[in-house]
Amino acid sequence: MAADPVLARTISIEDVAVIRHLETAFEEESKNTASCRAYASCADDEGFHGIASLFRAVARAEQIHAANHARVLRAMSGPAAAQVALPHVETSLQNLRTALADQRFEVDYLYPTFLTAAVPLIDSTAIRTFHWALEADKSHVRLFWEVMPRIGEDKAGWAYTPHHFFVCALCGYVAQNPESENCPSCNYLWERFETVQ
Ligand SMILES: [Fe+2]
Ligand SMILES: [Fe+2]
DSSP states (O other), X not given: OOOOHHHHHHOOHHHHHHHHHXXXXXHHHHHHHHHHHHHHHHHHHTTOHHHHHHHHHHHHHHHHHHHHHHHHHHHHTSOOXXXXXXXXXXXXXXXXXXXXXXXXXXXXXXXXXXXXXXXXOXXXXXXXXXXXXXXXXXXXXXXXXXXXXGGGSOTTSGGGSOOOEEEOTTTOOEESSOOSSBOTTTOOBGGGOEEEO
16 A cells, blocks of 8 residues: 555654654553552552552552643554553562562663664654653652661661652652752652642
8 A cells, every 4th residue: 555645745754763762661661550559559468568659659650641642643653552561579578679670670661772773853842751760760769768678677667658759740750858949850849749648
C-alpha cells in the first residue's frame, strides 16, 4: 500500500524513534506505578508504614511521568496504551531492592538514551518529559537508597512510622522535607506540591 502522503511529509525517522521511546517510557512508568502500589500494600502488611509511605509517593510520581509521556504521545501519534502484568511482590527489603534497580535503570540508561534521540526534534515537548522524568527519578533513587538500611531498625524506627512526602505534581520529584521555593527539577512552585503519606 502507498504511504499516506500527509504522514510521509510530517513524520520523520527521528519522530518515529521518539514515538517508540515514548511508548516504552509510558509502559515502564505504568509498570512502576503498579509495582510501587503493590509494594506499599506489602509494606503496610509487614508493619513498615514508613516504607509504605515512600512507595505510595513514588507510585504517584511514576503515574505523573506516565501521564506526561501520554500527553506528548497523544500530540505526536495517538493515545498511549500499556500492558501491565501483575506486579511480582516479595518481602519489603527485596521490593526496595527491585524498586531501586528499576529507578536506576531509568536514570542510568533509559532516559539518557531517549533524550539523546529526541534532541534533533524541532518540537521540544518529548525532551522536556524525558528530562523531567530523569531528574525526578534521581530523587527516587536517592530516597530508596537512604531508607533501605532503616528497615533493620527497631520497631520505633523510621521504617515503621507513616511519613509525609512531597511530590511535584508537574515532574514527579519526591522529597521528605521542603527543599526550596521551587522544584529543583522543573521549577514548579513548592507550595503546589502534593503531599502523600
Ligand atoms: Fe519514572
Ligand atoms: Fe518538579
